[in-house]
Structures are given as structure tokens and as C-alpha cells.
């Protein structure tokens with residue numbers, strides 16, 4: 001059975017299963033050529049946004065509460081930034097990760 005790329009969750013789904021068992025995305029969208037999201041681009045965007053969110057959050061904390069607190073929160077903030085970025089990437093809510101719009105009709 002052929003595996004096809006799911007644009008909803010960037011995972012592989014079985015061809016002919018109708019909808020992705022993970023995220024429920026329609027397989028018609030997944031199988032349509034030319035509108036797939038490049039998983040490598042998604043990963044790159046996800047990593048860049050993780051770092052961007054992390055630095056942004058640490059910078060704001062550093063300005064608001066001082067460098068010492070900013071350093072103490074570096075680890076937890078990094079994990080939170082990665083989690084947030086992955087979540088937003090999967091949902092296509094970050095620039096560069098937008099889901100392709102299925103052709104109407």
C-alpha cells in the first residue's frame with residue numbers, strides 16, 4: 001500500500017484510507033499534486049520560529065525583569081518555544097507554514 005504525504009500533520013498516511021487517521025485531513029487534499037507543503041521547509045520554518053520566539057521571549061523578560069531572571073528562564077522558555085512553534089506549524093499558523101488551500105470545485 002502506497003504511503004502519501006498528509007498536508008495536515010506532515011505525516012504519512014495510507015493511500016486510499018480516505019482521511020488522515022492522525023489529523024483527519026482529507027486525503028483528496030493530500031493526494032492533489034502541486035499543493036503539498038514541503039516537510040523540509042516546514043521543519044526549517046519551525047526551527048527558525050522556535051529560536052525567534054525564544055529570543056523574543058527572553059529579550060522581553062530581560063527588559064522587564066532583568067538578565068538574571070532571563071537566564072534562569074532560558075531552558076523552560078526554549079522548550080515552550082519549540083512546543084509552541086511545532087503546534088503552530090502543524091496548524092499552518094506561522095508564516096511559511098500555511099496550509100495549501102484546496103481548489104474549489
Ligand SMILES: [Zn+2]
Nearest residue numbers: 006009020023
Ligand atoms: Zn494528517
